[in-house]
Amino acid sequence: MKHRMKIILASASPRRKELLEQIGIPFEVLVSHVEEKVTSVRPGQVVEELSGQKAEAVLGLLEEGDALVIAADTVVALEGRILGKPADTENAVEMLRSLAGKTHQVYTGVTLLYRRGEETARKVFHEKTKVHFYPMTEEEIRSYAASGEPLDKAGAYGIQGIFARYVRGIEGDYNNVVGLPAGRLYQEAKEWLESEESGNF
Amino acid sequence: MKHRMKIILASASPRRKELLEQIGIPFEVLVSHVEEKVTSVRPGQVVEELSGQKAEAVLGLLEEGDALVIAADTVVALEGRILGKPADTENAVEMLRSLAGKTHQVYTGVTLLYRRGEETARKVFHEKTKVHFYPMTEEEIRSYAASGEPLDKAGAYGIQGIFARYVRGIEGDYNNVVGLPAGRLYQEAKEWLESEESGNF
Numbered sequence: 416m417k418h419r420m421k422i423i424l425a426s427a428s429p430r431r432k433e434l435l436e437q438i439g440i441p442f443e444v445l446v447s448h449v450e451e452k453v454t455s456v457r458p459g460q461v462v463e464e465l466s467g468q469k470a471e472a473v474l475g476l477l478e479e480g481d482a483l484v485i486a487a488d489t490v491v492a493l494e495g496r497i498l499g500k501p502a503d504t505e506n507a508v509e510m511l512r513s514l515a516g517k518t519h520q521v522y523t524g525v526t527l528l529y530r531r532g533e534e535t536a537r538k539v540f541h542e543k544t545k546v547h548f549y550p551m552t553e554e555e556i557r558s559y560a561a562s563g564e565p566l567d568k569a570g571a572y573g574i575q576g577i578f579a580r581y582v583r584g585i586e587g588d589y590n591n592v593v594g595l596p597a598g599r600l601y602q603e604a605k606e607w608l609e610s611e612e613s614g615n616f
Numbered sequence: 617m618k619h620r621m622k623i624i625l626a627s628a629s630p631r632r633k634e635l636l637e638q639i640g641i642p643f644e645v646l647v648s649h650v651e652e653k654v655t656s657v658r659p660g661q662v663v664e665e666l667s668g669q670k671a672e673a674v675l676g677l678l679e680e681g682d683a684l685v686i687a688a689d690t691v692v693a694l695e696g697r698i699l700g701k702p703a704d705t706e707n708a709v710e711m712l713r714s715l716a717g718k719t720h721q722v723y724t725g726v727t728l729l730y731r732r733g734e735e736t737a738r739k740v741f742h743e744k745t746k747v748h749f750y751p752m753t754e755e756e757i758r759s760y761a762a763s764g765e766p767l768d769k770a771g772a773y774g775i776q777g778i779f780a781r782y783v784r785g786i787e788g789d790y791n792n793v794v795g796l797p798a799g800r801l802y803q804e805a806k807e808w809l810e811s812e813e814s815g816n817f
Contacts, residue, residue: 434780437776437777437778437780438778438780438781439778439781544785549799549803574790575638576638577638577639577640579635579638579639579791579798579799579802580639580640580798580799580802580803581799581802582789582798582799583789583799583800584745584787584788584789584799585786585787585788585789585790586785586786586787587785587786588783588784588785588786589775589786589790590780597780597781597783598750598780598781598782598783598784598785599784601780601781601782602750602781
C-alpha cells in the first residue's frame with residue numbers, strides 16, 4: 416500500500432522555507448499563533464522550548480494522518496545576554512554596535528514531532544554557531560540599520576545578505592545562523608523520511 | 617570632477633558573481649584564457665598564484681582607465697592532497713567517498729589589482745575554511761554524484777545546494793567555500809572602493 420506522510424514546516428520564515436527546499440525535503444507550511452512561555456535563561460534551552468511550543472501548536476491543528484512537524488527558533492547570544500529581533504532602527508544600531516568587532520553565538524533549536532498511525536515520536540536539539548564580526552564604523556552600522564534588513568532578524572543582521580561584508584568567519588553550521596541547522600536536521604529526520612515510501616528520499 | 621572606476625570580476629563562475637552582488641559591489645565580468653602555471657604544492661600558495669595569473673591576464677585586456685580587477689581560485693585539500701574539479705561521475709564518487717565523515721580544508725586565493733591614473737597596487741591573500749562532513753552511505757554518495765552537481769566544483773560538492781544535508785559545520789568563512797571570501801574581500805578592497813566618488817559605497 417502506497418503511503419503518504421505530510422511534512423509540515425511550522426514557521427513563516429522565508430529563510431527557513433528556502434533552507435528546507437535547498438536540502439530537498441518536500442513540505443507544506445502551517446503556522447499557529449503561540450503564546451511563548453520560557454522557563455530558562457540559557458539560550459540553548461530557550462530555543463528548544465520555543466521550538467517545542469511551535470511544533471505542538473501546529474500538530475494540534477492537523478487532522479488525523481501521518482505527519483512530521485518541523486519547528487525552529489533562533490536567538491543570538493552575546494556575553495550571556497540574549498538578543499532577539501530589534502524593536503526599531505535605533506535598537507538595531509545598538510545591537511550592531513555591541514556585536515561589531517566581537518564574537519557572538521547563534522542558537523537555533525529544533526523540534527521534530529513525528530506521528531505515524533498510533534506511533535508518535537519527538538526529537539529536540541539545538542545547534543550553536545559562533546560568529547566572528549569585523550569591526551564596523553559608525554557609518555557602516557547606521558547605513559545597514561537604515562536599510563531595514565535588521566528588523567525581522569535576531570541580532571539585527573542577516574548573514575546571507577549584504578552583511579556578509581562584516582563577517583570574518585564562523586564556527587559551526589552556517590545555515591544554523593540563517594535559521595535552520597540543515598545538516599543536523601537532515602541527519603536527525605532521515606530515519607523518518609526514509610520510512611516514507613514515496614521515493615522522494 | 618565625477619570619477620568612475622571600473623570594477624571587473626575576472627571569473628565566469630556564477631557563484632562568485634552572486635557573492636559579489638550579495639555584498640553590494642557593482643561590477644562587470646571579463647574573463648581571459650590563462651595557461652595555469654603553478655610553482656608550489658602548498659594549497660594556499662597555489663590559489664594565490666592562480667588568482668594572480670587570472671587577474672593579470674584580465675588587466676592586460678583592459679583599455680586605459682581606472683580599474684579594480686578581482687580574481688579568485690579555489691581548491692579543496694584533504695590530508696595534504698589537493699582536489700580540483702572531478703573529471704567525471706566516477707571520479708566524483710571517489711572524491712566524495714574520501715571526504716565523507718572527515719574534515720577537509722577549502723582554500724580560496726584572491727588577487728586584487730588596482731589601477732588609478734599612474735598609480736597601481738596589488739593585494740594577494742587567501743582564506744582557509746575547514747569543513748566537517750557527516751558520514752555518507754554509498755547510496756547517498758552515488759545519488760549525489762549522479763545529480764551532475766559535482767562536475768564543475770572543486771572537491772565534487774556544492775555547499776550551497778542540497779549537499780548541505782551532509783555538512784556538520786565549518787570553521788572560517790562560509791562564502792570562501794562557495795568560492796569567494798566575501799568578508800575579507802570587502803575589508804581588503806574597501807579603501808579603494810571608498811576612494812571612488814560614485815557614492816555607491
